[in-house]
Amino acid sequence: MDPADEIGDLFGDASTKRTIHVLVVVPDGAGGSASDTSRMDRLFDKVDKVYEHTVLSKRTRYVHSEMNSAKGNILLNDLKIRISPVDTVKFAGGVPTPAKEFKWKSDRTEEQQKEPYREYVVANIGDVLTNNKLCVVGVEKGANILTVEVPGRDIVLAGRTDMIVLSDIAQKFPHYLPHLPGVRMLIEVKKVVTTASEFQALSELIALDIIVTESVMALLTNLTNHWQFFWVSRKSDDRVIIETTTLIAPGEAFAVIRTLLDQSPSAGAEVSLPCFEKPVKRQKLSQLLPSISEASGSSGIRESIERYYDIASMLGPDLEMARAVASQVARSIPTLSYFS
Numbered sequence: 552m553d554p555a556d557e558i559g560d561l562f563g564d565a566s567t568k569r570t571i572h573v574l575v576v577v578p579d580g581a582g583g584s585a586s587d588t589s590r591m592d593r594l595f596d597k598v599d600k601v602y603e604h605t606v607l608s609k610r611t612r613y614v615h616s617e618m619n620s621a622k623g624n625i626l627l628n629d630l631k632i633r634i635s636p637v638d639t640v641k642f643a644g645g646v647p648t649p650a651k652e653f654k655w656k657s658d659r660t661e662e663q664q665k666e667p668y669r670e671y672v673v674a675n676i677g678d679v680l681t682n683n684k685l686c687v688v689g690v691e692k693g694a695n696i697l698t699v700e701v702p703g704r705d706i707v708l709a710g711r712t713d714m715i716v717l718s719d720i721a722q723k724f725p726h727y728l729p730h731l732p733g734v735r736m737l738i739e740v741k742k743v744v745t746t747a748s749e750f751q752a753l754s755e756l757i758a759l760d761i762i763v764t765e766s767v768m769a770l771l772t773n774l775t776n777h778w779q780f781f782w783v784s785r786k787s788d789d790r791v792i793i794e795t796t797t798l799i800a801p802g803e804a805f806a807v808i809r810t811l812l813d814q815s816p817s818a819g820a821e822v823s824l825p826c827f828e829k830p831v832k833r834q835k836l837s838q839l840l841p842s843i844s845e846a847s848g849s850s851g852i853r854e855s856i857e858r859y860y861d862i863a864s865m866l867g868p869d870l871e872m873a874r875a876v877a878s879q880v881a882r883s884i885p886t887l888s889y890f891s
Contacts, residue, residue: 765816783833
């Protein structure tokens with residue numbers, strides 16, 4: 552078809568005297584919206600790369616079950632946490648309710664004895680659980696309910712514990728377990744307790760404390776002669792203090808657990824526990840850990856990038872924010888300036 556005819560159809564029979572018609576054919580991709588889209592895509596690509604280089608590549612991942620002395624000491628040093636052992640005293644008020652040691656079966660693994668030792672614990676504190684509407688839940692393999700990123704740090708704690716004491720709604724509706732409703736304490740069980748076991752219990756306590764709003768405790772035990780309690784206690788100078796104490800008699804340990812579960816989980820509340828040298832005051836890591844600005848000089852950049860991703864996930868891409876984040880990173884991190 553003759554292009555002139557096509558133009559004529561569009562402009563009709565209007566008089567052509569003293570009239571000039573100009574038709575400009577714009578190539579594909581030259582329009583403003585296409586250009587903006589292309590530029591936005593490039594910016595998003597930059598932000599993706601920056602996120603990868605400044606956040607993902609720097610994160611250190613600690614798996615609870617893989618903790619050892621080396622990893623544990625690095626984690627505690629990074630978080631400025633110090634462990635402070637506390638002595639025990641003689642049980643006051645007579646003799647605690649007797650409790651037998653758990654009988655481990657040599658021909659079965661710890662995992663195979665998970666339900667029997669859960670029932671053993673419940674049998675020794677059942678009335679307190681009922682009175683306070685609590686339960687003891689065994690955490691199954693693969694249920695990594697203690698996975699969390701430490702706020703203000705490039706650290707991820709991952710994994711689970713063996714048992715959790717929490718609201719009995721989690722037993723009635725198992726799908727609530729990941730939300731840890733009314734959690735009071737975690738119990739890490741080892742047939743043989745080692746130094747690595749202690750660091751595992753510590754990392755689990757740190758993760759649980761970060762995840763929930765309640766003040767919590769951790770118990771590391773072989774269910775026979777080692778019952779070690781951990782709790783976030785206070786801050787001394789620039790260090791967070793996690794205190795720990797160890798009992799050897801099951802009856803005394805269950806007396807501690809029973810007393811603890813009868814108390815309010817309110818943060819900062821002092822609790823007098825049997826055999827403990829002094830009242831226990833449980834704190835929250837969120838109140839004691841150094842601020843984000845103290846923890847990392849590049850945290851502002853990291854927060855901006857993560858905030859962008861949060862907004863984009865809910866509202867869709869934000870071109871102006873992507874530009875701002877990319878610009879901030881380019882100005883603040885010379886080694887990444889080639890992205891800009």
